[in-house]
Amino acid sequence: MNERPLRVLMLAAEMVPFAKTGGLADVLGALPKALRGLGHDVRVCLPRYGFIDKTRFGLRRVLEPFPVPMNSGTEVAEILMTELDRGVIVYFVENAKFYDREGIYMYPDDADRFIFLCRAGLEMLRRLAWPPDIIHCHDWHTALVPNWLVTIYRDDPFFAGTATVYTVHNLAYQGVFGHRVLEIAGLARYEFEAPAGLAPKHQINFMGRGLFYADVINTVSPTYASEILTPEYGEGFDWLLRERRDRLYGILNGIDYEVFNPATDPHIAAHYSAADPTPKRIDKEALQAEAGLPVTAETPLIGMIARLSDQKGFDLLAQIADPLLQNLEFQLVVLGTGDEHYHRLLSDLQRRYPTRVKVFLTFNAPLAQRIYAGTDMFLMPSRFEPCGLGQMIAMRYGSVPIVRRTGGLADTVQEYKPECGTGTGFTFGPYDGLALLTALVKALANYAHREAWGALLRRGMSMDFSWQASAEKYIDLYRRALAGRRQPVAPAEFDEVPG
Numbered sequence: 302m303n304e305r306p307l308r309v310l311m312l313a314a315e316m317v318p319f320a321k322t323g324g325l326a327d328v329l330g331a332l333p334k335a336l337r338g339l340g341h342d343v344r345v346c347l348p349r350y351g352f353i354d355k356t357r358f359g360l361r362r363v364l365e366p367f368p369v370p371m372n373s374g375t376e377v378a379e380i381l382m383t384e385l386d387r388g389v390i391v392y393f394v395e396n397a398k399f400y401d402r403e404g405i406y407m408y409p410d411d412a413d414r415f416i417f418l419c420r421a422g423l424e425m426l427r428r429l430a431w432p433p434d435i436i437h438c439h440d441w442h443t444a445l446v447p448n449w450l451v452t453i454y455r456d457d458p459f460f461a462g463t464a465t466v467y468t469v470h471n472l473a474y475q476g477v478f479g480h481r482v483l484e485i486a487g488l489a490r491y492e493f494e495a496p497a498g499l500a501p502k503h504q505i506n507f508m509g510r511g512l513f514y515a516d517v518i519n520t521v522s523p524t525y526a527s528e529i530l531t532p533e534y535g536e537g538f539d540w541l542l543r544e545r546r547d548r549l550y551g552i553l554n555g556i557d558y559e560v561f562n563p564a565t566d567p568h569i570a571a572h573y574s575a576a577d578p579t580p581k582r583i584d585k586e587a588l589q590a591e592a593g594l595p596v597t598a599e600t601p602l603i604g605m606i607a608r609l610s611d612q613k614g615f616d617l618l619a620q621i622a623d624p625l626l627q628n629l630e631f632q633l634v635v636l637g638t639g640d641e642h643y644h645r646l647l648s649d650l651q652r653r654y655p656t657r658v659k660v661f662l663t664f665n666a667p668l669a670q671r672i673y674a675g676t677d678m679f680l681m682p683s684r685f686e687p688c689g690l691g692q693m694i695a696m697r698y699g700s701v702p703i704v705r706r707t708g709g710l711a712d713t714v715q716e717y718k719p720e721c722g723t724g725t726g727f728t729f730g731p732y733d734g735l736a737l738l739t740a741l742v743k744a745l746a747n748y749a750h751r752e753a754w755g756a757l758l759r760r761g762m763s764m765d766f767s768w769q770a771s772a773e774k775y776i777d778l779y780r781r782a783l784a785g786r787r788q789p790v791a792p793a794e795f796d797e798v799p800g
């Protein structure tokens with residue numbers, strides 16, 4: 302079909318290489334590039350956090366300061382921009398009061414900060430005279446945009462041809478605030494339009510509004526898209542997702558094949574590829590040395606890289622850590638930061654098993670790449686996993702994944718069947734310590750069969766987890782959103798509402 306290229310504005314809180322706490326940033330770093338490669342004009346808008354260096358990234362001002370409606374008054378925004386390779390344009394909303402801070406989130410005024418990002422982003426478009434076909438919102442921070450487009454912007458000719466897509470990267474973080482945020486966002490007048498079930502009385506749930514108002518919703522793997530229709534995974538929104546299931550899609554994330562490539566990665570000790578993975582053993586020695594663990598080629602080395610949160614299954618690991626370490630021969634390297642509780646738990650393991658366990662309580666991208674390259678196996682026992690990027694990166698680096706069969710993990714890792722010579726990793730179903738233990742025992746036992754293990758590792762390395770296929774699916778999704786735009790609610794419906 303010969304369809305015209307689309308104009309897409311993505312709004313997000315994080316993007317590699319500017320600001321990152323998790324996989325959301327990786328997706329924003331890679332998906333726009335891939336869409337651009339398909340010939341579409343994709344631009345991104347994010348806050349200019351204080352730590353984003355203007356000189357280093359060549360940020361220049363494109364719009365003079367202008368007023369943005371906020372809280373029945375205005376706040377001033379300025380827009381900076383830069384152009385990345387492949388022509389992806391990134392706009393930065395500048396406002397010292399909201400963004401000149403050391404971190405990305407966890408401030409008492411987060412609602413104001415992200416409302417401002419989105420409203421400034423929309424007003425910026427008008428000033429740039431660039432009406433988008435699609436506004437693509439990511440996670441709760443940007444979830445009010447679909448609500449705005451069917452309310453305060455509904456009669457605005459500038460947005461008459463714009464549809465919204467809302468991508469859920471993690472349903473567990475919803476952005477729940479007091480009622481006041483509706484006034485800040487200019488939505489108080491329309492509040493009775495949203496169904497009561499979106500949030501308890503006197504609370505406003507950003508995620509719920511994105512799910513309710515977006516023209517099309519998607520999440521980042523097909524399995525997670527069906528899991529969230531159930532109470533177990535729906536985080537209180539399974540009812541709404543079931544109601545809107547004709548508009549809900551699952552598109553698997555890819556990984557950035559330029560960044561994550563063991564044949565060219567500048568951060569690792571030795572380069573290798575599926576054709577000849579043998580130099581990987583040099584990366585393993587280097588990692589063992591860096592971690593202060595005994596340098597032994599025979600001992601299987603397991604890696605974990607994750608936010609230290611309940612989602613990631615550290616509680617399961619804690620349940621079985623002692624019997625595991627006491628009965629099986631392996632080393633474990635963990636990288637991540639997060640809940641204090643898990644910091645303590647992991648530090649304690651390292652203290653008790655200093656020659657077996659090394660924990661890096663930080664986040665460091667080059668070290669992460671050395672861990673993917675240096676480990677034999679990669680563990681992700683997640684309670685839930687919208688997509689998960691680690692298992693895909695691990696496979697590309699020849700580190701065999703051991704995962705719980707949930708969300709994107711179920712979609713990307715196939716159980717190894719030694720008798721058939723098929724599969725790419727080890728999986729387990731129930732969320733319990735024994736199931737995890739069984740998978741680990743199986744993986745460690747198979748590690749001894751060097752030749753079959755080599756074939757297993759190469760199968761993983763040869764999988765295609767690039768963005769190409771998924772980027773094409775996003776284009777389909779955008780066209781669906783344009784074809785089936787949500788009807789604005791008739792003005793009369795609000796005007797009768799008292800208060």
Ligand code: GLC
Nearest residue numbers: 324325470686687688689690
């Ligand atoms: C979130 C999810 C993770 C997903 C990532 C990018 O961090 O927890 O599963 O891969 O977003 O979509």
